[in-house]
Amino acid sequence: MSNLTKIFENHKAFVPFVVADDPDFDTTVANIVALANNGADIVEVGIPFSDPVADGPVIQAGDLRAFAAGVSTKTVFQIVEQARKQTDVPIVFLTYLNIVFKYGYKAFCQKCQSLNISGLVIPDLPYESKAEIMPAANQYGIDIIPLITPTSGHRIEKIAKAATGFIYVVSSMGITGERDAFFDGLKDLVAEIKKYTDVPTAIGFGVHTPEQAQEMATIADGVIVGSAIVDIVAKEKQQAPAKIAAFTKSMRTAVDRSEVKA
Secondary structure: OOHHHHHOOOOOEEEEEEEOOOOOHHHHHHHHHHHHHOOOOOEEEEOOOOOOOOOOHHHHHHHHHHHHOOOOHHHHHHHHHHHOOOOOOOEEEEOOHHHHHHHOHHHHHHHHHHOOEEEEEOOOOOHHHHHHOHHHHHHOOOEEEOEEOOOOHHHHHHHHHOOOOOEEEEOOOOOOOOOOOOOOOHHHHHHHHHOOOOOOEEEEOOOOOHHHHHHHHHHOOEEEEOHHHHHHHHHHHHHHHHHHHHHHHHHHHHHHHHHHHO
8 A cells, every 4th residue: 555545544635736836946845834734635746837738727827937936847856855854744746747758757756756755646648658657656656646537438447446546536627727616427436436446536626615625525535626725826925825824724624524524
């Protein structure tokens, strides 16, 4: 059992997301620590990319702010290195395959291991192509976290059976971003996944209120929240950590409340 899987054993997990180097180095470090200290079970750190096909306008704007700050893959690793001086919260990277490929699969996974990075979410890496990165990921103990969407259909079984860490369940068709309505077959989708694996599930894409977080946590084993936090950073800039702390506490309470409801 991977370290990520163990996190889901005793309670529902809250997995918030921030863009690395948005709006700057020190604020990102403070944001990660604020998330860790106020209820995050896993922190997902986005590595900015020029063509983030799964990300909506809020996260794309965060990427652009990070580019303006001069972000690089090296910068992202340095941010985590600084954050590790204050927290040992499990961290996963949201990245795109070209970033990892360009850095070198083995070198990237080795660096992740040295920083205690537990996994990678790679939206543009289909199941059928994952073999190219798996030797390096396995060598350095990095989970490649798969995404299952409402359109995964007949591929659900093979994706689920091969999954490690946790499964990222996409709540809706389309890109990331706050939304008020989700795919109405989410319960059935999670139930279908559970036929083939004991690896936990976490629902993401669009969740941005405590009420939504509680609802999603009754369906899955965890909840992923991204755009709502990136939006706080956009509005608050260097003052974001305090607002992120308060938001994280409210989401943590909501996710915990789902276990009582369930």
